[in-house]
């Protein structure tokens with residue numbers, strides 16, 4: 251499940267002249283003790299994206315996860331592309347969150363870079379939810395048009411693929427057609443990307459899940475050295 255999303259991203263990153271970055275073997279693929287949970291990770295970089303990471307967690311029939319985050323270079327004020335897609339087999343529930351995660355909450359910035367998400371989600375009625383529980387603050391690094399699906403239907407597969415494709419293609423198009431910054435300079439962009447990693451580090455509900463499958467020590471390394479690498483940066 252979700253492997254086609256990984257392949258789709260790889261093809262797109264290839265077309266951006268991206269390359270895969272080597273990561274330590276303990277992050278590349280890691281199993282829990284009885285191999286019921288397997289996590290795989292990929293890291294890419296391209297001329298326009300300083301970091302594009304993908305995570306797949308395969309927990310067989312119980313749990314399937316696909317997670318990706320694309321960080322543009324520090325000289326580009328574009329939002330961070332973020333997607334978190336989870337399938338809970340026991341309750342047969344899909345949770346999908348797709349967003350162009352804004353670096354600032356200024357109205358004109360949101361309108362310019364994020365509002366097209368509204369058009370995409372309108373086409374898929376199962377993804378029209380935008381109410382978040384209170385793990386995250388919806389005003390911090392989320393756009394007003396965040397796409398959320400809490401599906402209990404089994405046949406969302408095709409819609410999920412289609413909406414994910416539109417979500418990524420449209421993001422890349424926005425990036426291409428807006429080469430000049432209008433709101434932030436390089437210094438501010440860097441600071442806000444650092445703050446994004448620090449905030450995500452603090453809030454990410456996956457931490458508990460990783461600790462229970464893979465232990466405290468591995469999780470601490472994984473979260474700091476792969477997921478949120480800017481967490482340890484100091485903002486002057």
Ligand SMILES: C=CC1=C(C)/C(=C/c2[nH]c(/C=C3N=C(/C=C4\NC(=O)C(C)=C4C=C)C(C)=C\3CCC(=O)O)c(CCC(=O)O)c2C)NC1=O
Pocket residue numbers: 305307315317318319331332333334336345347348349381382383384385386454455456459477
């Ligand atoms: C590989 C790492 C990784 C995993 C496995 C992961 C899992 C993960 N994300 C969750 C929720 C969530 N995840 C997000 C959003 C995001 N999360 C993101 O990583 C990104 C990029 C976004 C934004 C697009 C939100 C908003 C929720 C809460 C959903 C809600 O409000 O119900 C939950 C709680 C689900 C629940 O019990 O209801 C888990 C376990 N998050 C991760 O980062």
